[in-house]
Amino acid sequence: MGAHTPYPPSPDAETAKTNPPVTTSTTSVSGARSAPPVWAVLLAACAGQFLVVLDVSVVNMALPSMSSSLALTETGLQWVVNAYVLTFAGFLLLGGRAADLFGRKRVFLLGLGLFTAASLAGGLAQEPWQLIAARAVQGVGAAVVSPATLTILTTTFPHGSARTRAIGTWTAVGAGGGAAGALFGGLLTEYLSWRWVLLVNVPVGALVLVAATVWLTESRSGAARRLDIPGAVLVTSGLAALAYGIVQTESHGWGAAASLVPMLAGLVLLGVFLAVEARTREPLMPLRLFRVRAVTAANAVMTVFGAGMFAMWYFMSLYLQNVLHYSPVKAGLAFLPHTLSIVLGSKLAPRLMARFDGKTLALVGGILAVTGFGWQSRMDADGTFLGTVLGPAVVMSLGSGLLMTPLAAAATSGATASDAGLVSGLVNTSRQMGGALGLSVLATVAAERISSVRGDGGTAERALAAGYAQAFTVATGIIGAAVVLMAVALPRTPAVPVGPGGGGADRAA
DSSP states (O other), X not given: OXXXXXXXXXXXXXXXXXXXXXXXXXXXXXXXXXXXXXXXXXXXXXXXXXXXXXXXXXXXXXXXXXXXXXXOOHHHHHHHHHHHHHHHHHHHHHHHHHHHHHOHHHHHHHHHHHHHHHHHHHHTOOXXXXXXXXHHHHHHHHHHHHHHHHHHHHHHSOTTHHHHHHHHHHHHHHHHHHHHHHHHHHHHHHHTOTTHHHHTHHHHHHHHHHHHHHHOOOOXXXXXXXXXXXXXXXXXXXXXHHHHXXXXXXXXXXXXXXXXXXXXXXXXXXXXXXXXXXXXXXXXXXXXXXXXHHHHHHHHHHHHHHHHHHHHHHHHHHIIIIXXXXXXXXXXXXXXXXXXXXXXXXXXXXXXXXXXXXXXXXXXXXXXXXXXXXXXXXXXXXXXXXXXXXXXXXXXXXXXXXXXXXXXXXXXHTSXXXXXXXXXXXXXXXXXXXXXXXXXXXXXXXXXXXXXXXXXXXXXXXXXXXXXXXXXXXHHHHHHHHHHHHHHHSOOOOOOOOOSSOOHHHHHO
């Protein structure tokens, strides 16, 4: 995607001579085994993505049990969540570039092995610091796995309907992982133990490791195997410091030194990173990528949309348990409409992209999401599942699913094969940083509203419901801003026709 054309020819054609297409089939004289590996690639990549996204939310339902078992303080409980989020966000760009330079399969296996081992350590933790340290290492492993999964798909499936449908499946599985975290966390905590929200990753991770080892073939950009160490240190430190400052605002406020100092330090480090990258021969983040309109616009929209999107999981979980007094399992089951609708939207998106351009579909999804979030902002203390939760859940989740696939496709389609991992890491970084920033803003808004209603003599349930509703109101405005940004900045993309019959890759997707 050049800077002067709204949707240039596929980079696959332009780089075919220097970057031969990656095949996922194992070496075979007859080639008869070419179709099964395509399925296996899709399965392995999506399973890896499901695991790392699931662990963003699965521990939420287990926090009370963790607190009583390990004598965790409120600050300690925050760090069980934040340690994962911080390292996940901070190492994503490094993980994406490492996949390009050292091989997508090798880096995928390394990240998944690290994630699985850390899950085992966390599940067996006997002290609070052991659990928090394991969560931090999990985040590092997830930051390596997540961009590698998307890179494996974009370098495996040819440009067109096969790739679009593969990205749709990847988006659906990732979104389903975030939504399913509440359900799995509730079930495992209530019927087994909080430890199983981490230990369950071990057999699943081991299975995916075996499948990936057998079926995936190695691929890399072909560039010199040199990692930009100064750039990696600067961007990882900068993103981690910025994310740390953002999560500190929830307990200290935006004006406190505990929040402002790390955020300012993070911004300074990122500024130095950009200056270093402009002068480095083999940069971690080639600044030319930001001249690609689709990459820049899609990531900007992803950041803004992610800032509002996180309200759906976090505040709905609190509303169901603290206001409607659902048990962890019942609250998890109440998220099923969210899960099914977002998966449906993600799987419908590639089919609709065969008839409409990606920008139009993203705008339709965004408008649906705005409608659903606005509807959900009418929640109150007397709400019911059928009257308050179900309708908004379907609308905002379906819209989110329709939106994410064309955005991910736009953000990755402008990259050459040598930059595929980096751009995939950038997509995930945008979403994570947007979510961390948005959640801190929305948590502050909700806390102020809760305090105000309590000060006026409202009951605890009414105060909480009012605070959560206010968070959804602000989230509606944030997502509305994302829709406006899409309309103004996102380039139009042509419809992706479904080829007659389709090849093995198309059928796998």
